[in-house]
Amino acid sequence: MRSRVVDEQVVGVQIADVVTELKEIRRGRGVRSDDLHNRVGRALRMACGITGIDDPALVRRKLVLQLTHLSARLPSDLDLAASVALGLHKEADGGFLDQRIDWLATRFDRDPRTARRRVDSAFQLLAELLYDVGMRDRKSGSYSPDGxxxxxxxxxxxxxxxxxxxxxxxxxxxxxxxxxxxxxxxxxxxxxxxxxxxxxxxxxxxxxxxxxxxxxxxxxxxxxxxxxxxxxxxxxxxxxxxxxxxxxxxxxxxxxxxxxxxxxxxxxxxxxxxxxxxxxxxxxxxxxxxxxxxxxxxxxxxxxxxxxxxxxxxxxxxxxxxxxxxxxxxxxx
Structure with a gap:
């Protein structure tokens, strides 16, 4: 019965679901939010190898590592857009979403609306990568245990x-x-x-x-x-x-x-x-x-x-x- 439930969850996840979950993660302080573990949906849990017994610190760790790894596969401007929006970028991880978008707009020398569109494009491509990983059912054991x-x-x-x-x-x-x-x-x-x-x-x-x-x-x-x-x-x-x-x-x-x-x-x-x-x-x-x-x-x-x-x-x-x-x-x- 357990394997049947897992199969139903995998089939039920669409790329659009992953995009929605990424938008949920970027709210507030992004991956630095205190309640991050409560905002990670099932699509991201599958793609990042997060299980029901993982504590909040481990949930954050797995999520950050996978997002960092997959974002690096995007074109450089979209990698930057995704990293800043999610709170992964070291120079822009301290503020809330609007502040990070303003920082990104300044970096691109564009207005904030253009920066948000760049983030949307980045999230679409990142969601496709996460979806592929989720379908392969990668195990969390691939993460280094020693730092x-x-x-x-x-x-x-x-x-x-x-x-x-x-x-x-x-x-x-x-x-x-x-x-x-x-x-x-x-x-x-x-x-x-x-x-x-x-x-x-x-x-x-x-x-x-x-x-x-x-x-x-x-x-x-x-x-x-x-x-x-x-x-x-x-x-x-x-x-x-x-x-x-x-x-x-x-x-x-x-x-x-x-x-x-x-x-x-x-x-x-x-x-x-x-x-x-x-x-x-x-x-x-x-x-x-x-x-x-x-x-x-x-x-x-x-x-x-x-x-x-x-x-x-x-x-x-x-x-x-x-x-x-x-x-x-x-x-x-």
Missing amino acids: WYVESLRAALRLDLDVPTLTEQRQIVAAVDELDELVLSLSAPRDQAMPEEGPEIRAEIAYGGEIVEEQRVSSGHTRFVVRLPSPLSLGQRHDYSIKFTSYPRSWMRPYYVFTPLRRCEGFSVRVRFDPANPPSRVWRINGLPSKAFEDFAPGEDRLHIDRVGDIALEFHDLQQGLSYGLQWEPPIR
Whole structure:
């Protein structure tokens, strides 16, 4: 009987219902309203994975994260319009709706009526995205339990250097208020023929924070505590870049993978091999269980190295606990 009721609720929701619920949410202080949990309708509950046992703080958290995530898919002007109207925008989240609309009109250099029409357009598109999510019945477990998730990760691995470097640029989203530090980690397994002792994993922040603590877990795994420039509020995005170095290239095992342990929307990587001595074969690793690729069986998805030694890959909708990246066969000597 329970599953039958859920099916009836899903069928009964229309995009127009989602628009109506968004307009209800934007009243007053928007997502910052004290009574927000009482104003979230069934369409938004389904799209955001909100259940009947969630407390008000968790309802707000799930709603803000989903609205922030989906609004970012809109054109930039409509993303701004939706964010301001809902009270998600950091610079315009303190006032009531009329004040936020006035702020938006000033930002667009238009009159308030034009700003409201822009909000209506944004809500229509946002409602379509929310409706699609609700139909897929996404689970709330995709939200990071420890304060933040990764919206995008871009990595550049230099294997043409004697000591390889890995540079990451990440955009993260805070899943809690007052998030002021991150714990990052890197595993760099060594070839079994190489000594356990030797150079350690090092990291340097290019922008977006500072490393305040290093924790060497093992010879091939180090954690870094990064303090952010200022605390993030729930749903706020933040960009940072970090560069890792470790030991000589000859010590490295022939693969590079990213295994997300939290929600990650997109991952891209560009690897530069030594063009004078490239691998004999390279193949994609696309969602394999952790460590399964170490059997070193060449995959069917072979990759081509361009004439300067580069390979570029993209992955979307990554699953937590699975590995994504590439593996290669060392050059024939």
